Amino acid sequence: KNEVEQSPQNLTAQEGEFITINCSYSVGISALHWLQQHPGGGIVSLFMLSSGKKKHGRLIATINIQEKHSSLHITASHPRDSAVYICAVPTQGGSEKLVFGKGTKLTVNP
Amino acid sequence: GAVVSQHPSWVICKSGTSVKIECRSLDFQATTMFWYRQFPKQSLMLMATSNEGSKATYEQGVEKDKFLINHASLTLSTLTVTSAHPEDSSFYICSATAGTEYTEAFFGQGTRLTVV
Numbered sequence: 499k500n501e502v503e504q505s506p507q508n509l510t511a512q513e514g515e516f517i518t519i520n521c522s523y524s525v526g527i528s529a530l531h532w533l534q535q536h537p538g539g540g541i542v543s544l545f546m547l548s549s550g551k552k553k554h555g556r557l558i559a560t561i562n563i564q565e566k567h568s569s570l571h572i573t574a575s576h577p578r579d580s581a582v583y584i585c586a587v588p589t590q591g592g593s594e595k596l597v598f599g600k601g602t603k604l605t606v607n608p
Numbered sequence: 609g610a611v612v613s614q615h616p617s618w619v620i621c622k623s624g625t626s627v628k629i630e631c632r633s634l635d636f637q638a639t640t641m642f643w644y645r646q647f648p649k650q651s652l653m654l655m656a657t658s659n660e661g662s663k664a665t666y667e668q669g670v671e672k673d674k675f676l677i678n679h680a681s682l683t684l685s686t687l688t689v690t691s692a693h694p695e696d697s698s699f700y701i702c703s704a705t706a707g708t709e710y711t712e713a714f715f716g717q718g719t720r721l722t723v724v
Contacts (some may be wrong), residue, residue, distance in 0.1 A: 525710040531698070531712075531713060537703070538717075538718075539646075539699050539717070539718040539720060540715075540716075540717040540718055541701060541703075541715040541718065542715070543712055543713060543714060544717060546712045546713075584651070584652070586652075589654075594640055594642075594657070594705055595642070595654055595657060595712075596642075596654070596703075596713065597654075598653075599651060600649045600650075600651045601651060
């Protein structure tokens, strides 16, 4: 069964700073998900990626399949980016079931 | 993007009563829906997987008689917490996919259940 490690657990930044959140997993996968959970609990899917890099606005996600590692970057961070960011991977190859990291709580101060 | 609607967003119920949570895919047919539970400061944990028209598959340690899942159509799955106890108080969230492992998962807004 896949295991997911995220770092850091908590991150505080000043508005405008460049943010990096890391995710490592133990078993080879087909695709990795980055999710955003707001204080109310609702979850938004940010990215699903299986190789290389994806960009959406100020968010960039990269993945290195060989190293079993992914990063989520936020450029020009803003207080509205404050949320918990979670990475999720299939429990095992070919599975639709996801196992989730514990999340990184990001606080961006104005 | 695709939308998954979960209802209610919060509910308070008395011990011993049952609570039903609905998860609907609004603009796509969800072949598979997943139900998760999240306790405070914990990660999301998969409870069960449901496929339309068949019995749900429960994860180890999840009581299928307590957490009844029905996936009667390609756009609706329901989770019923039966004989609720205070320890069932948690955040329940569903997700839906339209197909294979390469398909993006779309999440509902979640339901905050408090059993008093």
